[in-house]
Amino acid sequence: MYQQPASSTTAVIDLGAGWRQQPSERDHPGARTLLRPVAAAVAAALVFALGGAVPARRLQEVATVALTAQGDFQVLEDLLLVRGGDRLAGYNLTDGSQRWDLPLPGTAGGPIMPVEAAPGMILTAMEDAATGRRTTYAVDVAAGVVRWQDELPMMALGDVAIAVWSPGEDRTDTRITVRDVRTGQQRWTVRGVLPALDYPAVIRGRDTMPIWTLQTGGELTERDLRDGRVLRRLRLDLGAAVPVNLSISGDELIVETVLAGVKTTARFATADLSPVALTAPYVFRTDCGAHWCTTSRPAAGGPVDETGAIVDKETGEVRGRFAMGSIIVPTPLGLLVAGPEPRGDGLPVTALLDPATARPLADLTGWDLYSGSTVGVTVLLRGRTHRQVAWLTPGGLELTQLPVPPARCAFAPRAIACPAAANSVTVWRVTG
Numbered sequence: 001m002y003q004q005p006a007s008s009t010t011a012v013i014d015l016g017a018g019w020r021q022q023p024s025e026r027d028h029p030g031a032r033t034l035l036r037p038v039a040a041a042v043a044a045a046l047v048f049a050l051g052g053a054v055p056a057r058r059l060q061e062v063a064t065v066a067l068t069a070q071g072d073f074q075v076l077e078d079l080l081l082v083r084g085g086d087r088l089a090g091y092n093l094t095d096g097s098q099r100w101d102l103p104l105p106g107t108a109g110g111p112i113m114p115v116e117a118a119p120g121m122i123l124t125a126m127e128d129a130a131t132g133r134r135t136t137y138a139v140d141v142a143a144g145v146v147r148w149q150d151e152l153p154m155m156a157l158g159d160v161a162i163a164v165w166s167p168g169e170d171r172t173d174t175r176i177t178v179r180d181v182r183t184g185q186q187r188w189t190v191r192g193v194l195p196a197l198d199y200p201a202v203i204r205g206r207d208t209m210p211i212w213t214l215q216t217g218g219e220l221t222e223r224d225l226r227d228g229r230v231l232r233r234l235r236l237d238l239g240a241a242v243p244v245n246l247s248i249s250g251d252e253l254i255v256e257t258v259l260a261g262v263k264t265t266a267r268f269a270t271a272d273l274s275p276v277a278l279t280a281p282y283v284f285r286t287d288c289g290a291h292w293c294t295t296s297r298p299a300a301g302g303p304v305d306e307t308g309a310i311v312d313k314e315t316g317e318v319r320g321r322f323a324m325g326s327i328i329v330p331t332p333l334g335l336l337v338a339g340p341e342p343r344g345d346g347l348p349v350t351a352l353l354d355p356a357t358a359r360p361l362a363d364l365t366g367w368d369l370y371s372g373s374t375v376g377v378t379v380l381l382r383g384r385t386h387r388q389v390a391w392l393t394p395g396g397l398e399l400t401q402l403p404v405p406p407a408r409c410a411f412a413p414r415a416i417a418c419p420a421a422a423n424s425v426t427v428w429r430v431t432g
Helices: 029-053 199-204
Strands: 058-066 072-076 079-082 087-092 098-103 123-128 134-140 145-150 155-157 158-167 174-182 188-199 210-214 219-223 228-236 242-249 252-259 262-269 283-286 289-295 307-312 319-325 326-329 334-338 347-352 361-362 367-370 378-382 387-394 398-399 410-412 415-421 422-429
Touching: 029 219, 058 087, 058 398, 058 415, 072 410, 072 415, 098 387, 134 158, 145 174, 145 307, 158 188, 158 289, 188 242, 199 283, 283 326, 326 387, 334 367, 347 378
Parallel strands: none
Antiparallel strands: 058 422, 072 079, 079 087, 087 098, 123 134, 134 145, 155 158, 158 174, 174 188, 188 210, 210 219, 219 228, 242 252, 252 262, 283 289, 289 307, 307 319, 326 334, 334 347, 347 361, 347 367, 367 378, 378 387, 387 398, 410 415, 415 422
């Protein structure tokens, strides 16, 4: 449940070094000023539309495509991608015609992952049935060709593909290989380290995309994931202890070492590598535009915080609080607040918030955030069988009624693909 702080009080929390965002240049209008008229219009449209006053769009069935028993599918831009039977095929979402059919040996060894930094490309892993080995393929779905492949489990992050792997059970011999996501050309590699990837910072893709490594001698290194250049180095005095794990929790590095069978944990702030008290809560943050959406988890012996918060980047003020475990989802129309407890195919949604002020724009009680397969859209479901659908896209709000249950459906801005029958997937397009 989202709670707006009382107007008579101003809550300020200390988020530590690096948590304040620099104000905009004075000769440019602030983001808040620009967003307020848009937010007001969005609020009116949502209250009217999601309240049921606007008739649902009609769906027109476009095509039904065969799907093998172990096959899967995804939508990307104007294509339906169907994988199975040692092949990957692309079908036009407009009329269902096949554009291309590409040999891709093996069975699905991972999801079909769109590459945001290279529109029209995907990474996907296929597993050899005889050897169990997985090969990563980078496919240009516009042309229907494999641009490059690698026998490592690669994942796309920004404009690079990364594999973090170990040839054996020894985690201290972990290796990192980074390639250009478009060409497959190797950018850098390192071996014999414990790695920790700052996923939120990498996904934001700002000035740097940090990845940390720790060597057995205690050398802690921060690199830019894109090119491997060293940003910072610090030598930790580990004594005779052996490092066994390095991880990131919020804005902290967690270093675990073992000496004579006893495990010891140390915490360091990523902003300046200063030590953090072991009793301090673990704070996590998500970039929510003008705000940080934060949650915290208590450390052993530390204070317990049962709520999350929406925090102004510029001032550190708490603009709102939400139940622990809830998620805040930035969308083209504002910030969605979804509860932590799943309900069928989704999570219960409570409100849509103004992205500039974090004030409520619309009460969305009764709607659920779809937790299945979507690409580039945010989907809401309503009703006992979740057949009523609203999806929020950069082009606006669309409402429709699904002819089938939403399980495993994939949504494009104006199209839906669902496993409507045994061993097949059906595509519908929004009309009107």
